[in-house]
Amino acid sequence: MKKILLVEDDQILLKMYSEKFQRNGYEIIVAADGEQALEQVDLLKPDFIILDLMLPKLNGNLVLKKLKENPQTRDIPVAILSVMPEEDEFKQLIESKDVYAYWRKDETKPSEIVEKVEEFFKKQEGKI
Amino acid sequence: MKLSSKILLTLIGCLSISLVIAILVDQFLVQKILLVNLHNKQIVHLIVAFLGTAIPTALLFWLILEKIILKPIDHLTEVTKDIAGGFLGQKLVIKSNDEFGDLSKNINTIYSNLSKALQNMANSLRDERKKEVALAENFKKTEVEKAKVDAMLSSIGDGVIAIDLDKQVLLFNISATTLSGYLMSEVIGKKYNQLIKFYPEKIHLPTDDIDFSELIIDQIFSGKQAKSSFRANLLTKGGHKLPVEVSIASIKNYLGQNLGAVIVFRDITAEIQLNKMKDEFVSVASHELRTPMTAIKGMISMIFEGDYGPINKDLEEPLTDIQVSVNRLISLVNDLLDLSRIEAGRTRYQLSDISIAGLLKEIVTLFQPLAKQKGIKLELEVEAYQVITTDTDKIKQVVSNLISNSMKFTDKGSITISVHQKNDFVYIFVTDTGIGISTEDQKKLFNKFEQIDSTQNGRPQGTGLGLYISKEYIKRLGGDLWIDKSEVGKGTTFALSLPVAGSEISKKVLESFSKISNDKSAPSTLHG
Numbered sequence: 001m002k003k004i005l006l007v008e009d010d011q012i013l014l015k016m017y018s019e020k021f022q023r024n025g026y027e028i029i030v031a032a033d034g035e036q037a038l039e040q041v042d043l044l045k046p047d048f049i050i051l052d053l054m055l056p057k058l059n060g061n062l063v064l065k066k067l068k069e070n071p072q073t074r075d076i077p078v079a080i081l082s083v084m085p086e087e088d089e090f091k092q093l094i095e096s097k098d099v100y101a102y103w104r105k106d107e108t109k110p111s112e113i114v115e116k117v118e119e120f121f122k123k124q125e126g127k128i
Numbered sequence: 129m130k131l132s133s134k135i136l137l138t139l140i141g142c143l144s145i146s147l148v149i150a151i152l153v154d155q156f157l158v159q160k161i162l163l164v165n166l167h168n169k170q171i172v173h174l175i176v177a178f179l180g181t182a183i184p185t186a187l188l189f190w191l192i193l194e195k196i197i198l199k200p201i202d203h204l205t206e207v208t209k210d211i212a213g214g215f216l217g218q219k220l221v222i223k224s225n226d227e228f229g230d231l232s233k234n235i236n237t238i239y240s241n242l243s244k245a246l247q248n249m250a251n252s253l254r255d256e257r258k259k260e261v262a263l264a265e266n267f268k269k270t271e272v273e274k275a276k277v278d279a280m281l282s283s284i285g286d287g288v289i290a291i292d293l294d295k296q297v298l299l300f301n302i303s304a305t306t307l308s309g310y311l312m313s314e315v316i317g318k319k320y321n322q323l324i325k326f327y328p329e330k331i332h333l334p335t336d337d338i339d340f341s342e343l344i345i346d347q348i349f350s351g352k353q354a355k356s357s358f359r360a361n362l363l364t365k366g367g368h369k370l371p372v373e374v375s376i377a378s379i380k381n382y383l384g385q386n387l388g389a390v391i392v393f394r395d396i397t398a399e400i401q402l403n404k405m406k407d408e409f410v411s412v413a414s415h416e417l418r419t420p421m422t423a424i425k426g427m428i429s430m431i432f433e434g435d436y437g438p439i440n441k442d443l444e445e446p447l448t449d450i451q452v453s454v455n456r457l458i459s460l461v462n463d464l465l466d467l468s469r470i471e472a473g474r475t476r477y478q479l480s481d482i483s484i485a486g487l488l489k490e491i492v493t494l495f496q497p498l499a500k501q502k503g504i505k506l507e508l509e510v511e512a513y514q515v516i517t518t519d520t521d522k523i524k525q526v527v528s529n530l531i532s533n534s535m536k537f538t539d540k541g542s543i544t545i546s547v548h549q550k551n552d553f554v555y556i557f558v559t560d561t562g563i564g565i566s567t568e569d570q571k572k573l574f575n576k577f578e579q580i581d582s583t584q585n586g587r588p589q590g591t592g593l594g595l596y597i598s599k600e601y602i603k604r605l606g607g608d609l610w611i612d613k614s615e616v617g618k619g620t621t622f623a624l625s626l627p628v629a630g631s632e633i634s635k636k637v638l639e640s641f642s643k644i645s646n647d648k649s650a651p652s653t654l655h656g
Contacts (some may be wrong), residue, residue: 012423016430023435054415083418084411085521089478106422106458107428 004120005029005046007037007063008081009055013105017050019112023050026119032059038066041073048117052105053082068098081105081113131227134196141549142188143181143396151184204235211239285394287372290379292388295319295345304579307395310617320391323603326360326374341374345389348378362393363557390458406472410465415458417461424454426570456589463593467576470600477604477641484554485510487520488545491527505542506531512549517638519627526598526609530558530622533594538562538581541619544637550601556624557612573611574599602626606637 004026008014011032018028029044030124031037033056041049047065053060060080067073068099077100080090093099100120146314149619154176200222206218222232257525259641281288287304291297297320302314326341341360355377361369371447372393379387401645428451431439439447467473492508499506529546529559534543539560548555565573565580599609614620 010419010423013419013426016423016426019435020430054411083415083422087521106418106425110426111429111433 001025001027003027003029003044003046004049004117005031005037005040005044005049007031007034007050007055007060009033017113020114021117024114026114026117031054034060036065037063037103041067041076048049049076049078050081050113051078053080053084053086063082064099065094069099070111072101079106079116087108129226131197134226138189138192140361142185145188146183146185149184150177153180172328177529184223193222195226196226197228200224202230204228204231205219208235211242212407246369263609264480268626285395287391288389289315289320289393290388291320291345291367291391293386295321295342295348298388304393305555307364307370308362308392319337323365324391325363326393327363328367329359329361332447336637341376341391344376346377348389348503349386351386354378359396371400373399402473405476413468414461416463417465418458421454421458421461425451425458428454452588456591460591460593463591463597467593467595470597475601476606477522478517479517479638479641481517482520482523483513484523484547484556484626485513487523488527488547488556491524491531493547495528495531495535499543502535502538503540504535507542508542509546512547512554514549514554515629516626517634518600518626520602522605523626525609526601526624527556528593529598530624533590533622534558534560534562534620537620541614552628552633553607553625554628556626558624559619559620559621561619564618565611565614565620570611574609601617604637606633 004021006014006017006021006028008030009032012031018030022030029040029046031040035057037049037051037055038058040046050059051063054062058066060082064078064080067076067078073098078098079101079102080099083105087102087104089101090102094102101104101116103116110114154173162250203220203222220232220236224226227464259559281299281301284301285303287302287307288299289297289304290299296317297315299316300310302400304324305311308324315323321342328340344353344356344358348356355375357373357375360372362372364370365546373396374391375392376389376391378389382389427436428434430448431447432451466475488510492506495506531543531545538560539562543558543560546557546559548557569580573580574595579592580587593607602609602624605626607624609622609624612621612623627637
């Protein structure tokens, strides 16, 4: 079972996405702030990280930076899930494969997010 | 006749007359009247002859000489005395045809020349004095003007530095000292960037090899640019980085030749802080508003997907209505956030070169499922493959807005998007076979919060902001948005124009975002 780390500070959204992913056969790890996110990555080594940007303690951008700096966590795929229309700013990071995708929380249904993650794993498996 | 001749004639004449008188006196006076019987008649005759000759001669001689010599000499003496005394009104009047006459003429000429010369000198002197007075007045005026300029320069809050063609500081006002920390005495006469260094905004450490202010000044001096404005960080004497807005312009003389340049810089710390606050506010507001709406929307979709168990049939309709309402709310919040950024001048633009055809293809593909659902034909006709320099997300937003509007108001038929190019512009037309817009409504359409009264025809409500926002974005990007044509019952065509990459207008748009970017390949985030 694939492990998904959900980093989201809103409790209700966290509950919602967890429910959806669990129903679709994924194991969910949660983190409500940036520091917790890094701890969880260290501890539990997820297969995919869904990262919100606006987070208490350490914001999403810094979390991403730290993840990419650490050779142990560099290769874990990260998708940004945010309410901000900042996709263009992440374009370069997406092109350089540091970020897998940028999804708009308020424009994407939970089921669609699950679909996109499934797509990633399928692609990954297709290569292997 | 010469004087000597006159004198000779006079002498001869006098002598002659004297002789005659002597004879007469001798004959009548001495012999007859005196009746003297003299022993020595010869002596008497001699005495008479002598007296008779000498006295009249002398008298006559004296009389005539007085007329021909002494009088003219007196006249000469008098007049020349007057001339010597400075009275320049007299003239010699000796009309005789002799040396005195000539002398008189000559003296008159000398006198007249002298007179003229003196007059000229007096005139020149007068003119010189006038010039002096005028010069003194001008000097006074210049001093007054200089004092005014000094007063102006010391009272403006902006730093003003004037440099000559060697980039040496000629002028450094008080505000320049206040802002930079350097005294005028420390910079005057030296090359300005020995102490006054402007660094590009994003660079955090002073790097000696990036002195783009000097590059700009070189451009200005070589005539490639007349002026330039940019934001930079000024390194103060105290070692702080002061954010400033800098304007550099050339100083020219009346012939249009460069004399130097003037650098004006303004502290924008407060402005930057204010903008930061505005941006943070909008960011936080959008985050806070969108998060709960995402939750509502997400969970309704999950309810419909059965994630929370089977749904009571009766709940389907209300749940759908909630979904519709939340979607409207999300649209409205998005529009309001866009609007607040537009009003604050804080809209973020990211410019890059894109192929307009490719972009439209992407958008049309996204709308195909919806079009199919409604049974409407959605087509793209491309006649231009231009590259445009623009903000991709904004264009996506605008075109999507137009297409979804068309979708809303078209029940059957087609929606066609076509792309043409003419001169320096690319034109995009969105034509539908929908219900059309009346001329009345057309006038109001681009206003804030104006909508077609759709409650009556049961069409989904919009926000009334979409077209206003779209038009603002397009105009800022150098283009325009308008209704090409519309007929009630037949359909509508919206038109959108954008400048082609590299065109004059496109260049002006890039300039208008007034940002110095040393890396021209990276898309730049600009505010406007």
